[in-house]
Amino acid sequence: MRPARTRPTPPLSPHETLLFEAGIKLGGIFHQYLGIPVSRRTAASLERAIESAVGLQPFVRRARVRIEPERGGPLGRGRFAYRYLVPEMLDVRVGLRDGAEEVEARLRHRPDLRYPLMSVVRVTGPPPLRRAPRRRRGASRRA
């Protein structure tokens, strides 16, 4: 068995960079905004503000934030009748691009997992022929 190998410090490829950067954006959104007071009336304003903010970050081409306050569980009464942003309310998609490479990632609460799942949902790259070695590598990993 050949020993594991530390590859020389990158540069990452554009595809790899976008994966790393997509994680930064979703991790940041999750940890930045929880706890903000929100209601059905104010959700749109907060959605736009988050989209504007993430849109400033490197590589981001698109951001779509949906907040559904109703998913935050039962509401308090009277002066307590509003909610704080919790992961259950969030559905966020960010699209990043570097040259011909694109990655789209999503943050969405998964009730079945009881977990705010972040995942890469779409990858777009250069023409397929160039990708062939990549897929072979993927296949060989499982062999």
Added chain:
Amino acid sequence: MRPARTRPTPPLSPHETLLFEAGIKLGGIFHQYLGIPVSRRTAASLERAIESAVGLQPFVRRARVRIEPERGGPLGRGRFAYRYLVPEMLDVRVGLRDGAEEVEARLRHRPDLRYPLMSVVRVTGPPPLRRAPRRRRGASRRA
């Protein structure tokens, strides 16, 4: 020219997954902790708490957080003689692992860039022969 192609939704390879997950961790740390009151005396306690927290997250094997409050600029006086955590104070390394693959990423303020840079600083993978197709692909991108 062949058109760009949307690859079928992943699964990502372990290496790709770790890049995405490393971004999530650093993005999260950056956006979670800024603003916490900190001083030379309390920095260690906050470092340990951040390390413990990130250590719970998927794939994380190591986390090392260093906070240098002195990098936060001049101090106030009297009852204002403490600081809030700002990016300049932070030096964070997280190591993630999935099987034989490892990724180490770092968050560190770069005065020359005036920016809290997050980067992948080390990648360790399976034996080199498996990597050959990958490198070819990287090369072809620049052609």
Added chain:
Amino acid sequence: MRPARTRPTPPLSPHETLLFEAGIKLGGIFHQYLGIPVSRRTAASLERAIESAVGLQPFVRRARVRIEPERGGPLGRGRFAYRYLVPEMLDVRVGLRDGAEEVEARLRHRPDLRYPLMSVVRVTGPPPLRRAPRRRRGASRRA
């Protein structure tokens, strides 16, 4: 009916200052720490870090933070088997002092209100004779 009156800009009395400052501390804790990964094993480290941080702030003499991760609802599985800090987990007491005046305030989730209630739970002041006019005023308000 006499018209409302804008009092000249304070200074606040020490008692009034402490009420304002106690609110700052609890409001800050609520909005700073939500979302931090936490488990039974790491809760104590986070409790201490929050206590150390709030202890740096003006007027704070004591802080006691209790985090009960189990109150965060059902847990995910496998690599998702940890929680993020939510208000339900928190019980925070802060004691502030200015001269002979003290105020203790508490942040605690109230299931009956479905709300993370912040309240002043104790007030200690100078000798009682000085307080007499204060209580009369309170009574007259309800008249």
Added chain:
Amino acid sequence: MRPARTRPTPPLSPHETLLFEAGIKLGGIFHQYLGIPVSRRTAASLERAIESAVGLQPFVRRARVRIEPERGGPLGRGRFAYRYLVPEMLDVRVGLRDGAEEVEARLRHRPDLRYPLMSVVRVTGPPPLRRAPRRRRGASRRA
């Protein structure tokens, strides 16, 4: 010398409640939003989102948030040419009301103090006669 006395647990007067609640709002704003990416172009969207959020909280009648990204110090270059929200950028006023009582508080960075100062800037109350005992009390404190 008479010993200090613990007053029976409040209820607070409306005036006292507003002071406590004003602190909660400003402390919360400070600790919630730091670190959000912001630029001259996106500042207004974030200002409105913060105003909407704080406007949901108990007793709040008005909120006015001003963000000046230029106060965040020198800018990075290229893809790093944006800033994160720092206290220096913020000027926040919140007005709270309970019946005839009003309190206005402000969060503003004070370069001379090197500190994001939160203070009560205006108090409006019921007719002056009712206040008389209060002022006497205040005076006696200094005696």
